[in-house]
Every structure is written in structure tokens, then in C-alpha cells.
Amino acid sequence: IFKYYRSDTEKRDFVSGGAAAGVAAAFGAPVGGVLFSLEEGASFWNQSLTWRIFFGSMVSTFTLNIFLSLIKGNFGDLSNPGLLNFGRFQNTNYSWFELPIFILMGSFGGLVGALFNYLNIKLTKFRNRYVENKILNIFECLLVASTSAVIGFLLSFFVNKDCQPIGRDLVSKYPVQLFCDDGQYNAMSGLFFQTPENSLRSLFHNPLGSFNPITLGAFCVAYFFLAVWTYGLAIPGGLFIPSLLTGAAWGRLAGLGMSYFFTSLHVDPGKYALIGAASTLAGLLRMTLSLTVILTEATGDISLGLPIMFSVLAAKLTGDMFNEGIFDMHISLSGIPLLDWEPPATTEKLNIQDVMSHPVVVLKEKETVGHILHILNKTHHNGYPIVDESQASDSTHFGLLKGLILRHQLITLLKKNCFLNNDLLLKPKDFREYYPRYIDIKSIHIDDCYRNYELDLRPYMNLAPYSLTEDSNLPRVFRLFRGLGLRHLIIVDKRNNVVGIVTRVDLARYRAHVGLTNTVVTELKVTK
Amino acid sequence: IFKYYRSDTEKRDFVSGGAAAGVAAAFGAPVGGVLFSLEEGASFWNQSLTWRIFFGSMVSTFTLNIFLSLIKGNFGDLSNPGLLNFGRFQNTNYSWFELPIFILMGSFGGLVGALFNYLNIKLTKFRNRYVENKILNIFECLLVASTSAVIGFLLSFFVNKDCQPIGRDLVSKYPVQLFCDDGQYNAMSGLFFQTPENSLRSLFHNPLGSFNPITLGAFCVAYFFLAVWTYGLAIPGGLFIPSLLTGAAWGRLAGLGMSYFFTSLHVDPGKYALIGAASTLAGLLRMTLSLTVILTEATGDISLGLPIMFSVLAAKLTGDMFNEGIFDMHISLSGIPLLDWEPPATTEKLNIQDVMSHPVVVLKEKETVGHILHILNKTHHNGYPIVDESQASDSTHFGLLKGLILRHQLITLLKKNCFLNNDLLLKPKDFREYYPRYIDIKSIHIDDCYRNYELDLRPYMNLAPYSLTEDSNLPRVFRLFRGLGLRHLIIVDKRNNVVGIVTRVDLARYRAHVGLTNTVVTELKVTK
Known part of the structure; x- marks a missing residue:
């Protein structure tokens, strides 16, 4: 099926x-x-x-x-939003002179995001090196959890006792009283110990004065570092909520500043909290279009779309001066050979010969079972060029290119004992049978008496594999891989003799990051 | 610059x-x-x-x-929407049992769209054949304009005198009185003779009862055929407004039907008008994601996003059973070699040899000015393979592939008199100088005494043009063109000898449309 x-x-x-x-x-x-x-x-x-x-x-x-x-008990009412609901903004007006402020906030969000990414990658490298076994992993998780809780309590108690009269918080029905008198709630511990969704909505919608500036500042700094520490732990955890919360905190702080300095404007700090949240998230992820749409859909109102767009773009442009988005950095750190969008600029001078692997392991059109088994056991390549070795075969030229056969095809052919009768052709669905868990070569045992049987590979090989001549430069190879989603590309000389093979991994090694002042070309360490 | x-x-x-x-x-x-x-x-x-x-x-x-x-006199208020404003819907609630109705409406919109596309393409073919000169074009435009006006008047007067008390129309300040008593306005002529934006908003927002069902039906049918006739006239005109208006009319009619049969539901016909408009537009264009977003943004409220999505998708799926989107049909009718997203299914059995052009016009690495001029004047190809003709050159093999040179490069080389001194190398920017209006070969006059000078093409040729062997099948060629945005691909034999060339036009000729019951492969007539 x-x-x-x-x-x-x-x-x-x-x-x-x-x-x-x-x-x-x-x-x-x-x-x-x-x-x-x-x-x-x-x-x-x-x-x-x-x-x-x-x-x-x-x-x-x-x-x-x-x-x-x-x-919720009203079946069929489909106007509920998603799980994380930002709530509806009552006042969505803004004036044209607020746009530059939103753009500035976006840039600041880009800086915050760049710092987050920088610190988190440093930490992840440290973690990869020293926190290796599972017990340490669990211990670290426990440490993060307890530190977070302790910091939350300490901040709620010592730094700033931000007690607010009950009723000021429009979001939670049961705000946290912690250390406050009856009839009051503790705004700081509310931020820390409510569900993050509620904290976010409090920051977005509560009226002016419901958060002390010191509360916001202390929460924002503490939460930022805790988030840096938490992301990458050996637990499934996200980036969206922590960065939105951090951003909403400093955004609301900025809104408070605005309302303090420009008292006549009746600034709504919740709107600034939204812009701060959007900027920080965009600063981390460096996405534009999708974040704008997600945040606009989450607020349920498109009136604030334009300010969100401006701040998101400003955050991306600012952050890109320093480093890449957090996902890209983690992908390249974990050694997954994902190709960039564009060929790295500095690779233009690299020749294909500098990148390609050789000598190439090639097969003939008809091979003995023994040789195929030997090759499959000795190497782990994904595809083997098939050549006519009678032509120009020496230490750098491996014969005229005839086709390409994939590793899993060879294994299936052996598994199905096709060498017993070369006329019995397998169908495409026979090869698909084992997808995606192809059989390991180790599990195939073929009696020694069959080692000299010949396997005819011609019916199965790809007759026209993509190939390029050795004169091509790297950006051209890059575009071919990117455009066609290739995994390997055979390199031939002018006479169509195989001289090398380029795999996705060979190519992904060359990554360049164009920074503010310098361009860094790094060689990626690829996981085997 | x-x-x-x-x-x-x-x-x-x-x-x-x-x-x-x-x-x-x-x-x-x-x-x-x-x-x-x-x-x-x-x-x-x-x-x-x-x-x-x-x-x-x-x-x-x-x-x-x-x-x-x-x-509007309030500078700095940026919450205006675009030029075409749908207005804000007051009541955006809907119940789950309305969703199947929206899906049905979407399917109907798909049918309407498919009929529109079918009729319009027939008409365009007729028009291409018989309405060729400019005077006829102008005459047809006048005819359409006067017919539209006459039909509008006739419908307003004869078919149905839909007079409504002034004040019922919430959108227009000055509704059209035409044939109605004082204190009344004519709903039908309002639809025809107001700005389309106002008519659309009337259909979306006016209260129940402000349009007679006969008005809506007659308007919808008349407007549909007028729109079919109008699109493709020799004037700049769009599709969006006419299809939205037609759809809004039958959608509102459907809403009236709902409120008539299910009186207890308090159906808002404006919402149904919106769904009808969305379905019809999607039925014509067959886009999903972008139309949903455009319409949602134009209404300024995302609560109706889900109903719009469902109807748009239903319209696309229904319409695709009959034909393609109107833009795709017009593109293929006007013979632009635009490639499909996927290789046409039936081309799998076609071999590359059936498609490629041959014999190929090739050049040697060093050519005389006279021969180049001769070739450029005789042929209009965009690129010429450069070969070593000493190797295997006969009527089907045109020598070993060395590189590729573009027509405009050759012309620039001649223009700059590079044959006088082959050591004087042109830089890339010299070739870019004439972009995008490259010089015509006709405008280049070279004295006969230079005809035997040799031009060395080696410094300029593309050393590693994309090539495929002749065994490749068509889908593979297709993917190469699509993935890399190629314009021409050189076909070689196993020994890298040029045997043919495939251009984008060769490939775009094979288009297939998978219909409800049959698959049609058509050969596109390409404009030269």
C-alpha cells in the first residue's frame, strides 16, 4: 500500500x-x-x-x-484561533511618525537576535564537546529547570516587588499572589510562573501601569539568558515563545519610555510589545514573509500588518550583518550538507578538480558477484559510475562513462539472486520494496560458489546520469545540484571519460558568510 | 550606471x-x-x-x-487599505454547517470559471483569426462598450424595475435614480453604472432585501457574457473586477436563497457574495494561496479566511477537471514557450532524438570573419556549439564538443573588430554594454578585405556548456531546463560528439493537459 x-x-x-x-x-x-x-x-x-x-x-x-x-462547550463555533492566541488588540491605530520608531525597534530586535544566535552557537559547541552522555544531558536539563525557577523566585522577591491590585491584569482569572498582600498580585512572578501564553497576552493587552519598568527590564534580561541556555537542551523545546516573550518585555519597556517622554500621545505599550516580539523573533530566525503572516494571523487583525512588516524587515537586515539565522547556524553546526541558496561568492575561483573525489570506484557493465560484494563492503558510496574500461583507463581516467548504478540497486540485485538468471528482469517496484530502509550489505550472505557468476548491470543502470566536464567552475556545479536536487554528479573529461565524482557533501563543505566587514569561507565538518 | x-x-x-x-x-x-x-x-x-x-x-x-x-485630508493616517477596498464586514461569524455550502459554492465557482475560460479562449482564437487590423480592433472596442451600456439600460428598464428606497444602499452617497420615483434608486442600474468598486461593496454590505433576486440573476448572467467578450480586447483591462462582480452577484443570490429556505438562520447574504466572488475568481485563475491572502487582506479581517480558503480550493479542484487557468491558456495560445511545472506525463516515451534539432550549426575554435558573418546572417540561433571538426564529423555527428558561444558574443566581437588583434581580449562588461538591445547582424558592415581574417573564439566560449547524452529521455531534459532555466542544451553521443541541440522552444511544444476522462497532448505553435 x-x-x-x-x-x-x-x-x-x-x-x-x-x-x-x-x-x-x-x-x-x-x-x-x-x-x-x-x-x-x-x-x-x-x-x-x-x-x-x-x-x-x-x-x-x-x-x-x-x-x-x-x-469550550460551544460546538461548531470555528472562529477560535490557534493554540497560542495573541488576543485581539483593541486599539490598532498608529501614526506615521511611529513607523521610524518601529523600524528602530526592528533593528534592535535584529541585534538581540544576533546576540542570541552567537551565544547559543558558542554554547552548543561547548555542549557538543563536554555534555555528551545521557546522564549529563538529564542533569543539565534539571539544572536549567531549577535555575529558572530560582531566578524567577529571586527576582519576584528581591529585585522588585511589583505588586498590582487584582483586576489590572485583564488576561488571567487567577493571577499569582506570591509575596504580595491580599487583593494584589505579583506582576513579576506572573510573567515567570503563568503559562507563557498568558504572560504574552498580559504584556500585549494590560493597561498602562500594570508593569513596573524594572520588572520588565529584569524579566527581559533574565529570560533572554535562560532562553539562550535552554535552546539546544536534550529536550524538545521551541524558540518561538521564549523569543516572543523576551521581545514583548523589552518592547513594552520601549512603549513605557515613549509614553513617559511623549505624554500627549497616549501610547499603547501593548502595541510596542507586539513590535518588540516580532522584531526579536525575526532577529533570531531571519525570516520575513512568513513571520509577518504568522504574527498577523495570530493577532487576528491585519491593521498592524504594515508596522510588523517594517520591523521584521529591519530586524532581518540588521541581524544579517552579524550572522545567519539560528536554524541555518544549527544546521551547519550539525554537519548536514544543506546547500545555500546561492553559490558562495568566493568559490568562483575554485575549480571542479579541487572539489571532486577521485580516484572513483567504477564498475563494468558486467561484473562478477564477488567483485560487487567486495566493492560494496569496502566503500559506502551511494552511486557507482559504470564505465567501459577498455578505453583510456589509467590512474586519473577511469574509462568511458556508460551509466550510473545506485548502491541500493546493487544490493537488491544481489538479494534477489539475479545473477542466477540475467534474463529475469526486476521491475521498478522490486527496487522500491525496501524503501526507505534499504538492506545493509552486511546482512547479505552469498555462497562462495556464486562468486564468479556474472551480473549484467545494463538493464538497471541509469543510461544518462548528469555529468559535467572538468573545466566547469564551482558555481556551475552548485547550480546544477541546487536546481535539480542532485546527490552526485559525475565529472568527465572532454572525451567523456570519468575523472571524478562530486557529491552533495563535497559541495556543502564550502560555505561562505558575507559579514559586515569580512567574508568568511568555512569548511563544514560533515557528519558521517 | x-x-x-x-x-x-x-x-x-x-x-x-x-x-x-x-x-x-x-x-x-x-x-x-x-x-x-x-x-x-x-x-x-x-x-x-x-x-x-x-x-x-x-x-x-x-x-x-x-x-x-x-x-482624504487626514495626512499620516496609514490605515487606509488599497485602491479597491472591499469594506469591513460587520458580521463575520459562520457556523460549521455553512462550510459544506461554501465548498459547494466553490465548486460552482470552478464551473463558472471553467466555462469562462473555455468561451474566452474560443473567442480569442476567433479574434486572432478575423479581427486583425487596428481599425477592426477599435471598432470591436466601441461595439463592446455600446453593447454593455445598452444591455445595462435595457435590463434596468425592462427586465426588472428594482426600485429601492434611498438609504438602503449603505455604500453610495448618490445612488442612481434612473426610471425610479423620487426618493428611490434603481438597484440594477446601480450595479451597472456605478464604479465597480461601489457595486461590489453594495453586494457585500447592503442589508437583506436591497436587491431583488431577479436583478441579481439577470445582472450576473449579462455581466458574465460581457466579461467574456471584454477580456482580450485590444485595451488594457483586467479580470479581477469582472469576475469578482459576477461572483458576488450569484453569491448574493445564493445567500438570498439560503435566507429564504432557512429563515431561522439569519443568513447574511453579503458573506455569501464574498464567497461567490472568491470562488469565481479562483475558478478563472486557479490560484489558491495568493488569492486567499489577497481577498483576506482586502476585506481587512481574517475571520473569514477559512471559508475563503475552502471555497478557493474547491473552485481550483473543480475547474482543473475541465481546463487550465485563464492566464496559462492565454500564454500557451500566444505561443510563448513557457515550460510547465512538471514534465508532461505522456512525454516519457519520447526520446531526446525525436525532439532535438539537427543538423546543428557549429563553429570551429578559430573561424574566419567571412564564415561567421555568413552563419550569423543565415541562421537566427541563440547559441552555436564550438567543436573540433577533425574528430568524427559526418552528417549526424558534428565533431567533439569544445564549448558554446552565444550569438550576441559573436556580434560584439565583430563590432569591436576583434579579428584585427586576437590578443586584445574583451572583458565581460564589453559584452554587457549592448544589453538588452543587442545589435542586429544587419547593421554590421565589415569590409570584404577582412573576410579572411581569423577570429579566435577560445577566450570567449563557454568551456563547459550543459550537455546531455542522446540516451536521455524527455522528462530528464525537461527537468534540466526547468531547474536551471536553460535556453539551449547540447546533445552529445557517448563520445562527446555533438549530435543535436534542444532549445526551450523545442521542449515547450509538448504540453499535456490531463482532463477528467482523457489526456490531450498538444503541440504548441510557437511565435517566431
Whole structure:
């Protein structure tokens, strides 16, 4: 069953769809979810993929809403937003002179994000080196949890006893009293110990005066460092909520400053909290279109779309001067050979010969079972060029290119004992049978008496694998990999003799980051 | 100046940006504009292109809002939407049992759209054949204009005198009295003779009873056929408004039906008008994500996002059973070799040899000026493979592939008299100088005495042009063209000898439309 879906392409599409549906449900943002998935994951803009993902997101939002309406007791009311609901902003007006302020806030968010990414990557490197075994992992998690709790209590008690009369907090029904007199609640511990969704909504919607500036400042700094520490722990945890909360705190602080200095303006600090949250998130992730849509959908009102856009773009542009987005940095740190969007600028002078692997392990059109077994056991390549070795075969030229056969094809051919009868042709579905957990070569045992049987590879090989001549420069190779989603590319000389092979890993090693003043080309360490 | 922008890629990006900015300003939908441009135009999802287009759309919306606020007299109020404003819906609630109705309406919109596309394409073919000269064009425009006016008057007077008391129309300050008593206005002529924006808003927002069902039905049918006739006239005119109006009319009619049969529900016909408008537009264009976002942004409220999504998707799925979107059909009718997203299914059995052009016009590494001039005058190809003809050159093999040189490079070389001194190398910027209006070969006159001078093409040729072996099948060629945006691909045999060349036009000829019951492969007639 589901044979149609047994391919890498389909797997990728399903991953995209899942990511989109998740974001759609979390923020009640079906369009934003699709854009998030495309902006972060896709190389191609594919109409049919787009509408399928879109459909998935819609169904996800719809299902969530049905269940939410059941829980809330009014079945069929589908106007619930997602799980994380920002609440509706009462006052969505803004004046043109506030836009430059929003842009400034965006830039600041970019700085905050760049700092977050820098610190978190340093920490992750440290963690990769020293916190390796599972017990240490658990210990670290416990340490983070207890530190967070202790800091929350200490701040609530010592730094600033921000007691507010009950009723000022419009969001929580039961605010936290902690250390405060009866009839009051502690704003600082409210931020720390409520659900993050409630804290966020308090920051967005509570009236002027419901947070002391010192509370906001202390919370924002403490939460920022705790978030840096938490992201990358051996637990499933996100980035969205911590960065939104940090941003909302300093954004509200900025709003308080505005209302203090320009008393006549009647500034709503909640709006500034939203802009701060958007800027910080964009500073971390460096996405523009999708974040704007997600945040706009989460607030349920598009009037604030333009300010969000301006601040998100400012955050991206500012942050990009210092480093990359947090996801990109983590991807390159974990050694996944993901190609950049554009060929790294400095690779233009590199020749294909500097990058390609050689000598190449090649096979003939007809090979003995013994040789194939030997090759499969000795090497772990994904594909083997098939050549006519009678032609120009020496230490740098490996014969005329005839085709390409994949490792899993060879293993399947051996497994099915095809060498016994070369006329018995396997069908494509026979090869698909073991997808995606192809058989390991170790598990195949073939009797020694068959070692000299010949296997005819011609019916199975790819007759026209993509190849390039050795004169090509690296950006050209790069574009071919990126454009076609290749995994390996055979390099030939002018006479179509195999001289090397370039894999995605060879290529992804060369990454460049164009910074403010300098360009760094780093060689990626790729996980095996 | 602006040398950096002198390339086809940049030109394409600017076109995308312009389209996005236009939609952004028209509907006040910056995000929708970006998506429209990407969904209709882009092959790649490119992060940097996305945020640049996004920035452009934002600036466009912002500038428009500044000017609108000036015109309306309250400078700095940026909460104006775009030029076409749908107005705010007062009542945006809907119940779960309305969703299936919205989906049904979406399917009906898909049918309407498919009929529109079918009729319009028939008409366009007729028009291409018989309405060729400019006078006929003008005459047809006049005919359409007068017919539209006459039909409007006739319907207002004869079919149905739908007189409503003034004040019922919430949108227009000065409704059309035409044929009605004092204190009344004519709803039918209001639909026809107000600005379309006002008619649309009347259909969306006027209370129950302000339109007679017969008015709506007659208007919808008449307007549909007028719109079919109008689109494709020799005037700049759009599709959005007519299809939105037609859809809003039958949608409102459906809403009236609902309120008639289910009196207890208090159905708001305006909401149904919106769904009808969305379905019809989606039925014509077959876009999903971008239309949803544009319409949501134009209504200024995301509560109706989910119903819009469902109807838009239903419209696309229904319409796709019959034909393609109107833009795609017009593109293929006008013979522009635009490649589909996926290789046409039925091309799998076609071999590359069936498609490629041969014999190929090739050049040697050093050619005489006379021969180059002869070739350039005789042929109009865009690129010429450079070969070593001493190798295996016969009627089907044209020598060993060495490189590729472009037509405009050859012309520039001749223009600059490079044959006088082959050591004087031109720089890339010399070739870019004439972009995008390259010199015509006709305008180059070279004295006969230079005809035997030799031009060394080696410094300029592309050393590693993309090539494929002749065994490749068509889908593979297709993916190479689509993935890399190629214009020509050289076909070689196993020994790297040139045997043919495939151009984008060769490939675009094979288009397939998978219909409900049958699959049609058509050969596109390409404009020269």
C-alpha cells in the first residue's frame, strides 16, 4: 500500500506539509504555516506542492478548531484561533511618525537576535564537546529547570516587588499572589510562573501601569539568558515563545519610555510589545514573509500588518550583518550538507578538480558477484559510475562513462539472486520494496560458489546520469545540484571519460558568510 | 550606471517585483501581492528575491497610503487599505454547517470559471483569426462598450424595475435614480453604472432585501457574457473586477436563497457574495494561496479566511477537471514557450532524438570573419556549439564538443573588430554594454578585405556548456531546463560528439493537459 509515496521526493513533501500543519495549528495561521514551510524548507516554488500543503494546513486548523469548540462547550463555533492566541488588540491605530520608531525597534530586535544566535552557537559547541552522555544531558536539563525557577523566585522577591491590585491584569482569572498582600498580585512572578501564553497576552493587552519598568527590564534580561541556555537542551523545546516573550518585555519597556517622554500621545505599550516580539523573533530566525503572516494571523487583525512588516524587515537586515539565522547556524553546526541558496561568492575561483573525489570506484557493465560484494563492503558510496574500461583507463581516467548504478540497486540485485538468471528482469517496484530502509550489505550472505557468476548491470543502470566536464567552475556545479536536487554528479573529461565524482557533501563543505566587514569561507565538518 | 542590473535574471526579478507592488497597491495586500507574483511567475523559491519583492510591495502600499491620506485630508493616517477596498464586514461569524455550502459554492465557482475560460479562449482564437487590423480592433472596442451600456439600460428598464428606497444602499452617497420615483434608486442600474468598486461593496454590505433576486440573476448572467467578450480586447483591462462582480452577484443570490429556505438562520447574504466572488475568481485563475491572502487582506479581517480558503480550493479542484487557468491558456495560445511545472506525463516515451534539432550549426575554435558573418546572417540561433571538426564529423555527428558561444558574443566581437588583434581580449562588461538591445547582424558592415581574417573564439566560449547524452529521455531534459532555466542544451553521443541541440522552444511544444476522462497532448505553435 501507498507505493506511490515511496520516494524521497514524496517524503520531503510530507515533511513540508507536516511543518506547515504544525505552525498552522499552533498559531491559527494556515497561510503563515505554508509560508513558514516554504521559506524555511523548499528550494522550488511548486504550485501543486503549495496547494497540497495549504490544504493540509487548512484541515489542521479546522480540526483544531472543532476540538477547541468542543472543549469550550460551544460546538461548531470555528472562529477560535490557534493554540497560542495573541488576543485581539483593541486599539490598532498608529501614526506615521511611529513607523521610524518601529523600524528602530526592528533593528534592535535584529541585534538581540544576533546576540542570541552567537551565544547559543558558542554554547552548543561547548555542549557538543563536554555534555555528551545521557546522564549529563538529564542533569543539565534539571539544572536549567531549577535555575529558572530560582531566578524567577529571586527576582519576584528581591529585585522588585511589583505588586498590582487584582483586576489590572485583564488576561488571567487567577493571577499569582506570591509575596504580595491580599487583593494584589505579583506582576513579576506572573510573567515567570503563568503559562507563557498568558504572560504574552498580559504584556500585549494590560493597561498602562500594570508593569513596573524594572520588572520588565529584569524579566527581559533574565529570560533572554535562560532562553539562550535552554535552546539546544536534550529536550524538545521551541524558540518561538521564549523569543516572543523576551521581545514583548523589552518592547513594552520601549512603549513605557515613549509614553513617559511623549505624554500627549497616549501610547499603547501593548502595541510596542507586539513590535518588540516580532522584531526579536525575526532577529533570531531571519525570516520575513512568513513571520509577518504568522504574527498577523495570530493577532487576528491585519491593521498592524504594515508596522510588523517594517520591523521584521529591519530586524532581518540588521541581524544579517552579524550572522545567519539560528536554524541555518544549527544546521551547519550539525554537519548536514544543506546547500545555500546561492553559490558562495568566493568559490568562483575554485575549480571542479579541487572539489571532486577521485580516484572513483567504477564498475563494468558486467561484473562478477564477488567483485560487487567486495566493492560494496569496502566503500559506502551511494552511486557507482559504470564505465567501459577498455578505453583510456589509467590512474586519473577511469574509462568511458556508460551509466550510473545506485548502491541500493546493487544490493537488491544481489538479494534477489539475479545473477542466477540475467534474463529475469526486476521491475521498478522490486527496487522500491525496501524503501526507505534499504538492506545493509552486511546482512547479505552469498555462497562462495556464486562468486564468479556474472551480473549484467545494463538493464538497471541509469543510461544518462548528469555529468559535467572538468573545466566547469564551482558555481556551475552548485547550480546544477541546487536546481535539480542532485546527490552526485559525475565529472568527465572532454572525451567523456570519468575523472571524478562530486557529491552533495563535497559541495556543502564550502560555505561562505558575507559579514559586515569580512567574508568568511568555512569548511563544514560533515557528519558521517 | 546600474551595470549590476544588466542581466536577464535581474530583469525577471524586477518584473516579479513590479507585479507584486501592483497587486499590493490595488488591493492593499502586500503579502498577497508577493504571493501572487511568486505563485504565477516564479520557478524558484528564493529567499533573497522574496524579501526584496516583499519590501517593494510594502513601500508600494505605504506610498499609496500616504497619498490616499493626503487626498482624504487626514495626512499620516496609514490605515487606509488599497485602491479597491472591499469594506469591513460587520458580521463575520459562520457556523460549521455553512462550510459544506461554501465548498459547494466553490465548486460552482470552478464551473463558472471553467466555462469562462473555455468561451474566452474560443473567442480569442476567433479574434486572432478575423479581427486583425487596428481599425477592426477599435471598432470591436466601441461595439463592446455600446453593447454593455445598452444591455445595462435595457435590463434596468425592462427586465426588472428594482426600485429601492434611498438609504438602503449603505455604500453610495448618490445612488442612481434612473426610471425610479423620487426618493428611490434603481438597484440594477446601480450595479451597472456605478464604479465597480461601489457595486461590489453594495453586494457585500447592503442589508437583506436591497436587491431583488431577479436583478441579481439577470445582472450576473449579462455581466458574465460581457466579461467574456471584454477580456482580450485590444485595451488594457483586467479580470479581477469582472469576475469578482459576477461572483458576488450569484453569491448574493445564493445567500438570498439560503435566507429564504432557512429563515431561522439569519443568513447574511453579503458573506455569501464574498464567497461567490472568491470562488469565481479562483475558478478563472486557479490560484489558491495568493488569492486567499489577497481577498483576506482586502476585506481587512481574517475571520473569514477559512471559508475563503475552502471555497478557493474547491473552485481550483473543480475547474482543473475541465481546463487550465485563464492566464496559462492565454500564454500557451500566444505561443510563448513557457515550460510547465512538471514534465508532461505522456512525454516519457519520447526520446531526446525525436525532439532535438539537427543538423546543428557549429563553429570551429578559430573561424574566419567571412564564415561567421555568413552563419550569423543565415541562421537566427541563440547559441552555436564550438567543436573540433577533425574528430568524427559526418552528417549526424558534428565533431567533439569544445564549448558554446552565444550569438550576441559573436556580434560584439565583430563590432569591436576583434579579428584585427586576437590578443586584445574583451572583458565581460564589453559584452554587457549592448544589453538588452543587442545589435542586429544587419547593421554590421565589415569590409570584404577582412573576410579572411581569423577570429579566435577560445577566450570567449563557454568551456563547459550543459550537455546531455542522446540516451536521455524527455522528462530528464525537461527537468534540466526547468531547474536551471536553460535556453539551449547540447546533445552529445557517448563520445562527446555533438549530435543535436534542444532549445526551450523545442521542449515547450509538448504540453499535456490531463482532463477528467482523457489526456490531450498538444503541440504548441510557437511565435517566431
